[in-house]
Amino acid sequence: VPRIRLDIAYDGTDFSGFARQPGLRTVRGTLEEALEATGVQADVWGASRTDAGAHAEGQVCHFDTENPMPADRWARVLNDLLALDVRVLRSRSVGPDFDSRFCAIDRHYRYRLLCGAPDPFRGRFAYATHRSLDLDAMARAARSLQGRHDFRAFTEELDPGVDNTVRDLFSVSVRAVRDEIWFEVVGTAFLRGMMRRMAGAIFEVGRGARDPASIARLLAGEAVTLPVVLPARGLTLVRVRYGRHPRDHRS
């Protein structure tokens, strides 16, 4: 069965996350309903199960269909059916070995802190704070998160069956972008709530409420105050990267 890849973006505010949940408006459920309206009954799989309220600029999904429509037309067809808070940026045909979740090489997330004047147009997309933040201390703390660590202290109660809490973060950075501070992380995969807890720890360091050295102690499993969980609205899945060659998909 031919497989279609969808690159999508969404304002997650009015979604109960990506994953399908009965009775709730979810990104996956919304996509599957739009497909159903075109006569296609298919499961839609995504690279990342973003939290309720979190956003995506570059989520990647796939589904299988016998519908012979040229693959690039799906974007337009689905956009005409979808609500304005989720958009298909691109649709294309992929081989049967492409899996949006398992072939992803890495995922790039951004957490936005709004430090400037109040702005009702960014309130859905950034966490606003009045506090003055120490950008240098935040950047130092961010560097200590980089690399391969056990991120157990940065996740919620573990789902049964999840016991490996070691993850690789290739790049962790903090930078000022106009009147915002962006905390950005690129890694293979993330534990549930991990980005919002890492952002919380960095925020605590920035406002002087946490010793930057305590991040390393959290990673070492020492008994240190756990980080605050920042609201999902500041979080965006920026991009999911795949290999250039088909065989990279297996890595």
Place this chain on the structure above:
Amino acid sequence: VPRIRLDIAYDGTDFSGFARQPGLRTVRGTLEEALEATGVQADVWGASRTDAGAHAEGQVCHFDTENPMPADRWARVLNDLLALDVRVLRSRSVGPDFDSRFCAIDRHYRYRLLCGAPDPFRGRFAYATHRSLDLDAMARAARSLQGRHDFRAFTEELDPGVDNTVRDLFSVSVRAVRDEIWFEVVGTAFLRGMMRRMAGAIFEVGRGARDPASIARLLAGEAVTLPVVLPARGLTLVRVRYGRHPRDHRS
């Protein structure tokens, strides 16, 4: 009684407009409820009664209060009480002769057409179109709106008591801003629905569905097809201007 001026901004999507309406969430009602939570029972008056779904970057309001709190603190106090889609940008003390509505010299509105790739983050703030638009024709048509005209063809059924439909538009322009087209108008005052109908006429000209010369015929009261009304979501009140000197307020 001391008078406070509030400069506010809002994402109008989830408001039934500025004006108070029983049982509906409105900008004015929301502000008055926030004031009430601080113990202040006051009417809030605004420069412009924006439509349901329309936005403001620079709406101006005023209210009277005996509360002795320094005027500039109201912004912070109200922002802590208000939902994130409406923000007080600034609060300050004004004289008793300042009236946010009647002292306004002019109002600046913007209508945004999104012509680029689909974008879920701007779907609330711009009207998206797939059509290719003739920017030069739109700019020519815009110029014919400038000046003093009878805008009866650009408003909805008149409220009883409203019979003067002549308005002065100081500046009417169309320009490309990245992947958007902005239709911007500065004028003393606007009739109900007038911005969305002018934007509709300009949009029709841009997509080749209306002769640019028909704009002048609409203004002359000739029997010409009335313009389409574009959705409120593309409309933003950008700024309200007041005189530099108190006496200018009366002009």
